[in-house]
Amino acid sequence: MTNEQRQVHLTAVFLRTSFDAIKSSMAGKLEDALPCWLDASMLMMLNRELHGCYRQAKPLFDTQTVQLLALAAQQCDVLLAQCPGLLNSTLCHRHLDAILTPLQAAMQRMSAPLHTPRRRLWPLG
Numbered sequence: 001m002t003n004e005q006r007q008v009h010l011t012a013v014f015l016r017t018s019f020d021a022i023k024s025s026m027a028g029k030l031e032d033a034l035p036c037w038l039d040a041s042m043l044m045m046l047n048r049e050l051h052g053c054y055r056q057a058k059p060l061f062d063t064q065t066v067q068l069l070a071l072a073a074q075q076c077d078v079l080l081a082q083c084p085g086l087l088n089s090t091l092c093h094r095h096l097d098a099i100l101t102p103l104q105a106a107m108q109r110m111s112a113p114l115h116t117p118r119r120r121l122w123p124l125g
Contacts, residue, residue, distance in 0.1 A: 001110075005060050009110045011053045012069070016103050018046055023096040036092030038083050047076045050103075061110060068106035075099045 001009065022038065054069040079087075079095040087095065 002060070004056070005110065008053055008056050008060060009107065011049065011056070012103060012107045012110065015046060015050055015053060015072075016100060016107060019096055019100050019103065023093060023100070033088050033090065036083075036087045036089045038079075038092065040080070040083050043076075043080055043083055047073070047080050050076050050099075057106075057110075061106075065106050065109040068102040068109070071102040072099050072106065075102070 022042075050069070050073045054066065054073045057066050057069050075095065075098040079092075079099065082095075
């Protein structure tokens, strides 16, 4: 992994950790029908970071990884458009899952070793 790729991967780790923390602490309980009151300014900051991570990943990672980051960014836009106060806790959790799922998948793809052909141990006859 190059330094640029490592930086994008670390940004993705920060974002996943941040959205996961939001989900577990600020978004209320999954079963609640109560309003979900997220901090919109924090969500806007994370949204900017997520879009920046997507843009930085474009020239560095494969198409599928970049598409997963784009999906996470789009889902964050949707959540931000309805925030604060237009969602109940259940819907808020669903939106956060819609961000976290592609973000986690992109991170797994980023950290997976590139496929390298196996060396032959002996020549074929």
